[in-house]
Amino acid sequence: MLPPTRQSHDCNCEVPQALNSHVSRRRFLAAAATSLAATATRPLWTPQAAAAPALTDASETLVTQLYKSMNDTQRAAVCFDFDHPLRDKVDNNWMITKKSLRDVLNPDQQDLVRQIYRGLHRPEFAERAMQQAVHDSDNKGFEGGTSIALFGQPGIGKFEFVLTGRHITRRCDGDSVQGVAFGGPIFYGHQAGDKDREAADHPGNVFWYQAQRANQVFQALDGKQRSLALVDAQGRPETASDTVKLSGKKTGLQGIPLSELSQDQRALVRQVMDDLLAPFRQPDADEAMKLVDAAGLENLNLAFFKQQDLGNDGVWDVWQLEGPDMFWYFRGYPHVHCWAHIRQPSA
Numbered sequence: 001m002l003p004p005t006r007q008s009h010d011c012n013c014e015v016p017q018a019l020n021s022h023v024s025r026r027r028f029l030a031a032a033a034t035s036l037a038a039t040a041t042r043p044l045w046t047p048q049a050a051a052a053p054a055l056t057d058a059s060e061t062l063v064t065q066l067y068k069s070m071n072d073t074q075r076a077a078v079c080f081d082f083d084h085p086l087r088d089k090v091d092n093n094w095m096i097t098k099k100s101l102r103d104v105l106n107p108d109q110q111d112l113v114r115q116i117y118r119g120l121h122r123p124e125f126a127e128r129a130m131q132q133a134v135h136d137s138d139n140k141g142f143e144g145g146t147s148i149a150l151f152g153q154p155g156i157g158k159f160e161f162v163l164t165g166r167h168i169t170r171r172c173d174g175d176s177v178q179g180v181a182f183g184g185p186i187f188y189g190h191q192a193g194d195k196d197r198e199a200a201d202h203p204g205n206v207f208w209y210q211a212q213r214a215n216q217v218f219q220a221l222d223g224k225q226r227s228l229a230l231v232d233a234q235g236r237p238e239t240a241s242d243t244v245k246l247s248g249k250k251t252g253l254q255g256i257p258l259s260e261l262s263q264d265q266r267a268l269v270r271q272v273m274d275d276l277l278a279p280f281r282q283p284d285a286d287e288a289m290k291l292v293d294a295a296g297l298e299n300l301n302l303a304f305f306k307q308q309d310l311g312n313d314g315v316w317d318v319w320q321l322e323g324p325d326m327f328w329y330f331r332g333y334p335h336v337h338c339w340a341h342i343r344q345p346s347a
Contacts, residue, residue, distance in 0.1 A: 053175050053183075053283040059119035060174040064155035066112045075150075077104050082152030082176070087160055090185040091240045092337055095147035096164040102143040110143045117142075117163055120170050125279040128206050132190045136166045152176065160184070167191070167337070179344035181288035185244040188279070189337040197334035200311025207336045213275045214319050214330065217268045218304055221256075225265075228256035235305045235318040235331050244341035248324045255303025255320070266297060272321070273297075276328055276340070288342050292326055295345045299323045308333035 053060060070079070078097050080086060086096065101110050117133070118126040130142065137145025145165045152159035158176035160183050162169070167190060173183035192204035202208035221229060231254050236243065247253070258266055273292065277285035292300075300323040304316035310333055317332030325345050331337040 053173065053281070053287070059116045059161075059172045059281075060154070062112050062116045062119065063150070063159065063161045063172055063174075066109055066116070066161075067150055067154040067159075069109055069112070074104055074109075078148055079150045082158050082160070084151055086149065087151045087162065088184055089241050090169045090187050090244060090339070090341075091164070092169075092187050092189060092238060092339075093166045094164050094169075094240075096149045096162055097147050100140070100144050100147055104148075113146075113148060113163065114142060116161065116172060117146075117170065120172055120281055120284070121279050122281055122285075129279060132206055133165060133168060136168075136189075136191055138166065175287075179291070181291055181342035182280070182284055182340070185241065185339065185341035187337070187339055189335070191335040198310070198332075198336075200313055200315070200317075202310075202317075202332060202336070205336050207279075207330075207338060208332065210272070210275050210338075211315075211317060211319065211330055211332050211336075213268075213272045214302075214304075215315050217265065217272060217302065218316060220265050220268055221261075225256055225260060228260065229302055229304055230306055230316075231255060231303050232306045234307045235320065235333075236329065238331070238337065238339070243329070244327050244339045246325055246327055246341060246343065247322070248346060250299055250324050253301040253303075253322050255301040255322075257298070258300045258302060259298040269300075269302065269321075270297065276338075291342050291344050292323075295323055295325050300326065310334070 067075075067079075077099060089096070097104070101113055105113065114130070118130060121129045133146065134142050146168060147164050149162050149164075150159065151162070154161070154174075158173075160171055160173040160176055162171050164170075167188060169185070169187040171183035171186060175183075177183045188207065190205050190207055192198055192202060192206075198205060202211075218226065218229060258269060261269065273289065277288055280288075300321050303320050303322070305318040305320075306316070308318040308331075309315070310317050318330065320327070320329040322328075326342045327339070328342075329337075329339040331339075
């Protein structure tokens with residue numbers, strides 16, 4: 001089992017399950033800001049010189065090495081044209097080529113895939129990402145529980161590497177797919193322990209800290225804002241790629257528009273974005289935030305879903321950030337599923 005999140009996540013933030021009635025919203029915001037500054041174990045996101053993955057990044061280089069090492073039989077099993085429709089698919093539990101790494105690749109090639117996957121995460125999160133993949137593989141291990149596809153020709157032209165499995169859809173493209181964070185929609189998740197339904201505090205779940213941060217934002221809202229943010233419904237249905245289909249709409253979205261928040265409240269939302277991106281390598285995080293900023297943080301809506309509250313404790317397990325060109329859906333019921341899709345603003 002993975003180590004408890006409260007002891008190991010990068011955010012290291014503790015979120016109160018309920019505020020005492022005598023604590024004002026302003027005092028809470030001040031206390032939250034102080035707590036975040038005092039307990040953070042890594043810097044918040046800041047833009048870097050390169051705001052997208054490059055062909056020379058470690059994982060991209062390893063993808064080229066993997067492709068060159070394949071024989072014709074292996075390429076026939078996992079390689080496709082760059083514009084093949086399968087490249088855009090995402091799901092919560094699937095094998096993109098129906099055959100595991102162990103079925104297609106030799107041990108050295110399997111090790112390359114391990115290195116690619118680790119390299120798609122920040123160094124401080126890479127081991128936990130690998131542990132999650134192994135833990136959620138239904139006892140098949142990483143090599144037996146994941147599958148890959150390669151689109152295009154790495155080292156020659158545009159390409160994309162896609163790795164899938166239970167709670168995994170990850171991409172590596174060297175920015176071949178321009179204007180799209182991560183090279184396309186991704187999925188990540190975790191079922192901590194052996195039971196499908198986790199306890200209300202999600203012990204051991206490596207991604208629960210993201211919901212803790214989002215609930216800090218909810219606690220910082222006043223009564224009117226909470227009534228707008230809290231949706232008396234379940235979260236959206238999870239239907240493979242349609243789950244992350246972007247609406248293109250700036251109005252009529254669920255939850256509260258961030259334009260209704262104060263500057264300090266929006267700063268907390270920005271920290272939520274930072275924690276959502278914290279597991280992933282810096283170039284992918286940079287590109288994602290560049291696209292979000294280009295569209296305008298104020299054009300996002302934040303929604304919490306009332307009907308899937310584990311423990312009925314008012315700590316909302318299901319929530320989302322959505323805008324016309326961005327969607328990030330966190331479903332913590334019965335365990336964690338996360339869907340993400342961020343594109344450049346449409347014309």
